[in-house]
Amino acid sequence: MRTVDGGMMSGLKAFSARVDDGMLMRAFFHLLLAAALIFVVIDFREIVAQNAAAPFDPADPAVQPILPPALTTGEPENAPGDVTTSPDMLKQAIRFDLQPGGVLIARGAIDPGAAERFKTEIEARGEYVKVVSLDSPGGSVADALAMSKLIRDRQLNTEVAAGALCASSCPIVMAGGVERRAAEDAVIGVHQVFNGSREQLSPERAMSEAQHTTAEVTRHLDAMGIKPSLWQKAMETPPDRLAYLDAKTLREVGLTTEGTKAARAK
Structure with missing residues (x-):
């Protein structure tokens, strides 16, 4: 033993x-x-x-498309300027208002289907639209990409006016402009991709779709002449926060092509 x-x-x-x-x-x-x-x-x-619990309602701040609208209640915290547009207006589905001088104001959340309505609006206005003036807390990435591509195809310019908000997926739309301007008091911010699909997805599928979306957005921004540092900043920022972009940063990443004083006031 x-x-x-x-x-x-x-x-x-x-x-x-x-x-x-x-x-x-x-x-x-x-x-x-x-x-x-x-x-x-x-x-x-x-x-x-x-x-997956409810259909998309852009007026409901608890409902989030792929990139959630940035605005919740009141003014964004630590923003470089004041958003003067009513939060209730920004939470509504995006709508388009043609102003004198060929300026098309696009205001509201980028809901699924926004790109198709935008295309209809642009086709109906013919050659009259010259500038798309953005005022949006963001929303659907797929629609933002489609809007951005159409803006570039039509050789339109983009701007964010004083007191306007362009956050979440809205800067993707802005990137489509041949010339891109932001007023000194414009509020522009980015954050991470967030998979808010209504389809019941497995964790693996959700991760795969988020990665696919990131790759597609990265390719598009590169084609628009935007530096990778913009999307890197977005990926570093949690989806319930915003990384605000000041005038210097906007110029450095290429999101603006001119000085900050060129944009029209609202």
Whole structure:
């Protein structure tokens, strides 16, 4: 019996000698990583379940498209200027108002279907529209991309006027302008992609779609002459926060092509 016990002890000692501190640390790290992944999966399932509960209503601040509208209540916190447009107006589905001089004001949340309505508006106005003046808390990325591409195809300019808001996916629309201007008191901000699809998605599918959206937006911004640092700043900012862009940053990333005093007042 002693011989057997002695053999077992010798085997355990030999095994312990082979398991160095580095191996133990690696095993502990992988255990923590596995636990973290479990929590990520749980969080994704909760987000998808919450977002699948109701159809999109741009007037409801709790309902979020792929990039949630930035405006909640009151004025955005720590914004570089004051948003003078009524929050109730900004929460409504985006609408278009043609002003003298070929300025088309696009004001409101970019709801699914906004791009098609924008296309109809542009086609109906013919060559009269020269500038798209944005005042939007953002919304659907797919619609923002389509609007931006149409703006570039039609060789239109974009602007954000004094007191106007252009946040979340709105800067994607702004990027389509051949010339892009922002007034000194305009409020422009970006943040992360957020998958708010109404379809019940698995965590893997939700992550895949978010990555696909990020790649598509990155390619488009590059084609529009926008530097990657703009989207990097967006990806560094949680979806419930905004990274505001001052005049210097707007010029550095290429979102504006002229000085900040060129945009028209609202």
